[in-house]
Amino acid sequence: xxxxxxxxxxxxxxxxxxxxxxxxxxxxxxxxxxxxxxxxxxxxxxxxxxxxxxxxxxxxxxxxxxxxxxxxxxxxxxxxxxxxxxxxxxxxxxxxxxxxxxxxxxxxxxxxxxxxxxxxxxxxxxxxxxxxxxxxxxxxxxxxxxxxxxxxxx
Amino acid sequence: xxxxxxxxxxxxxxxxxxxxxxxxxxxxxxxxxxxxxxxxxxxxxxxxxxxxxxxxxxxxxxxxxxxxxxxxxxxxxxxxxxxxxxxxxxxxxxxxxxxxxxx
Numbered sequence: 175x176x177x178x179x180x181x182x183x184x185x186x187x188x189x190x191x192x193x194x195x196x197x198x199x200x201x202x203x204x205x206x207x208x209x210x211x212x213x214x215x216x217x218x219x220x221x222x223x224x225x226x227x228x229x230x231x232x233x234x235x236x237x238x239x240x241x242x243x244x245x246x247x248x249x250x251x252x253x254x255x256x257x258x259x260x261x262x263x264x265x266x267x268x269x270x271x272x273x274x275x276x277x278x279x280x281x282x283x284x285x286x287x288x289x290x291x292x293x294x295x296x297x298x299x300x301x302x303x304x305x306x307x308x309x310x311x312x313x314x315x316x317x318x319x320x321x322x323x324x325x326x327x328x
Numbered sequence: 329x330x331x332x333x334x335x336x337x338x339x340x341x342x343x344x345x346x347x348x349x350x351x352x353x354x355x356x357x358x359x360x361x362x363x364x365x366x367x368x369x370x371x372x373x374x375x376x377x378x379x380x381x382x383x384x385x386x387x388x389x390x391x392x393x394x395x396x397x398x399x400x401x402x403x404x405x406x407x408x409x410x411x412x413x414x415x416x417x418x419x420x421x422x423x424x425x426x427x428x429x430x431x
Contacts, residue, residue: 181410185417189424197424205423207415290417292409 180293187288191280194288195251198276200224213240222256224248230256241266246273253277261298272297337381342366343374347397350384354396 187194197205202220215234222230228245243257256274261267272294279287338344342364349360357375361368375395378384385398 181413183410183413183417185421187421187424188428194424197427198420205416205420207419288417288420290413292413295409 180291180295182289182291184287184289186281187286188284189286190284191278191286192251194286195254195278198278198288199250199254213238222254224250243271243274247275251278258292270297337377337383340374340377342370343377346371346374347378347383350395350397354387354389354394356389356392356394358392360395 189197199222202222203217206217206220208217213232213234215236215238217232218235219233220231221233222228222245224245226245226248228248229241230243230245231239231241233239241259243259245254246257247253247255254276256276258272258274259267259270261270272292275291275293277289279289281287338347345364346360349355349363357368357372360375361371364371375384375386379386379395383398384395386393386395388394
């Protein structure tokens with residue numbers, strides 16, 4: 175079993191726990207790096223529906239949408255677990271679930287430590303292996319990859 | 329990204345067989361080749377490609393070289409996400425502070 179260590183990050187912000195949680199979730203479009211949109215058109219909104227099972231998705235200026243995942247746990251203002259369902263090549267894959275847990279720890283009334291953990295990353299690799307196993311037939315994935323290689327080389 | 333290099337490296341069925349043989353533990357080239365219908369130099373070549381793609385690593389064991397699945401091989405995507413979340417949290421903090429100073 176191959177595992178990949180989770181990505182862990184933390185940042186301390188000058189805001190209350192409530193404010194930090196609200197900005198992170200309901201106002202994600204205000205801070206999400208524009209360079210990291212999976213949509214072709216510029217990002218207009220990035221939405222986390224505020225409940226367990228709620229969708230996490232992007233809306234582009236041209237109206238197209240792209241799902242990133244869904245809400246696994248919703249505990250405002252302390253904790254949030256999101257499913258990140260983008261594969262290594264940035265495609266939404268409903269069968270792939272990696273978890274992003276975000277904890278908001280109040281250090282004072284106006285200071286909050288935000289801890290983020292993105293885990294189960296090896297599932298991205300396992301998923302790629304499964305795809306490789308499934309489409310081995312001539313004209314299947316191998317042919318697509320050959321084509322890709324030619325395009326990449328040419 | 330490097331992830332694609334790994335993907336492409338495993339697209340070759342023979343190379344995938346070489347990789348699969350290492351699933352049960354480290355092996356020298358000779359042992360891998362003995363289980364395969366291809367020559368030892370061919371196996372060496374495949375191992376070279378897998379190594380370049382970050383999927384396998386090797387180490388000297390006595391007089392021979394032993395290959396094993398690199399546990400960090402799938403880590404290219406991790407490195408990418410590490411940088412991604414670094415940038416995202418920095419932007420999050422900046423937005424909160426911007427709000428603070430304006431508000």
